[in-house]
Every structure is written in C-alpha cells, then in structure tokens.
Amino acid sequence: MIRLATEADLDAVVALHTEARATYYRGHLPDAEFLGPEEVARSRAGWAAAVGRGIVLCAERDGEVAGVAAHRVDDGVPVLSQLHVSPARWRRGIGGELHxxxxxxxxxxxxxxARLEVFDKNERARAFYAARGWTPDPETPRNGDHLVLRLTLGPREE
Incomplete structure (x- = not known):
C-alpha cells in the first residue's frame, strides 16, 4: 500500500533512509557524512518538515514502512528528492510503486x-531510473558528485 507519511512514521522513515544511504555512500564518503549523529539529526529534521508539508509517500508492507519517496516543486518543476527502499526488501517492486x-x-x-539528482556512484539507482525513462538533464547534467536526470512526462494514461 502506498500512502502519505504521517508524523508517526518519522522514526521508521529516518531509519530506512539512513540504512539505504549507507548502501551506496559507504566506501565513497566518510561514514560521518551519512551515519554521524549530526547528519542523522539533520536528516530527521528534513524528513519531519517534508512529512509536515504532505510531500512524503510511504510504501507499507506487513505493517512496516518498506519504502519512502519525497517530492517537491522547484520553480514549477516537480523534483523527486528522495526515493529509498529498505535493503531487506529490494527487488520486490516497492521502488517502482513509489515511483x-x-x-x-x-x-x-x-x-x-520532472527532475531528480542521483549520486553518480549509485549504479543501482542509476539503472532503476534509466529503466523508467530518466535521462541526463540537457540543461544541467551534473551537480557536483550527482547526476541530474529528467523524465519527460507523456500524456496521462487513463
């Protein structure tokens, strides 16, 4: 089930986000940058604000938060700012449902x-987005160590 996240989901969302990020940042960035207490506190504050704005979706499985996605609008353009699935639940369609x-x-x-940024060394995420039609943004293909991708939204299927 995909639903809007609530304040009651915050602990699960932050834990899932932290665990998922460790899978692709470990070995590329110092652990403190994604696991340190300051970073976890910053992450929690960001997720709390996003949940409060109603822009966070949760994928629930067996009564637990199994995946999370956050989106916003910047200058009139939708931005997929976060999409994470619990590593224990990879390859079960959860990320695709959130997407x-x-x-x-x-x-x-x-x-x-729409637009998103993905860590350039995160091959799993890059393949996930490519399979769904995301391509390098023609105006800004990079932002530091992240690739900027764009998804052209065709006519809505009914």
Whole structure:
C-alpha cells in the first residue's frame, strides 16, 4: 500500500533512509557524512518538515514502512528528492510503486517533466531510473558528485 507519511512514521522513515544511504555512500564518503549523529539529526529534521508539508509517500508492507519517496516543486518543476527502499526488501517492486505514485501526482498537476539528482556512484539507482525513462538533464547534467536526470512526462494514461 502506498500512502502519505504521517508524523508517526518519522522514526521508521529516518531509519530506512539512513540504512539505504549507507548502501551506496559507504566506501565513497566518510561514514560521518551519512551515519554521524549530526547528519542523522539533520536528516530527521528534513524528513519531519517534508512529512509536515504532505510531500512524503510511504510504501507499507506487513505493517512496516518498506519504502519512502519525497517530492517537491522547484520553480514549477516537480523534483523527486528522495526515493529509498529498505535493503531487506529490494527487488520486490516497492521502488517502482513509489515511483509510479509520484509520476501520477505529477501527471495530475499537468507537469511536462520532472527532475531528480542521483549520486553518480549509485549504479543501482542509476539503472532503476534509466529503466523508467530518466535521462541526463540537457540543461544541467551534473551537480557536483550527482547526476541530474529528467523524465519527460507523456500524456496521462487513463
């Protein structure tokens, strides 16, 4: 089930986010940058604000938060700012369901395209997004150590 996150989900969301990030940052960044107490506190504050704005979706499985996605609008363009699945639940379609739910929201808003950034060394995420039609943003293909991707949103399927 995909649903809006609530304040009651915050601990699970932060734990899932921290665990998922460790899978692709470990070995590329110092652990403190993704596991340190300051970073976890910063992450928690960001997730709490996003949940409060109603822009976080949770994938629930067996009564637990199994995946999470956050999106926002910057300068009129939808941005997929976060999409994480619990590593214990990879390859079960959860990420695809969260992605599809975000795309549906963007279609309903009439957006012609969306944007995201992905850590350039995160091969798993890069393959996930490429399989769903995301391509390098023609205007800004990179932001530091992240690739900037764009998804053209075709006509809404009914």
């Amino acid at each position: 599809d739910a975000c795309v549906e929201i963007w279609h309903a808003a009439g957006a012609p395209w």
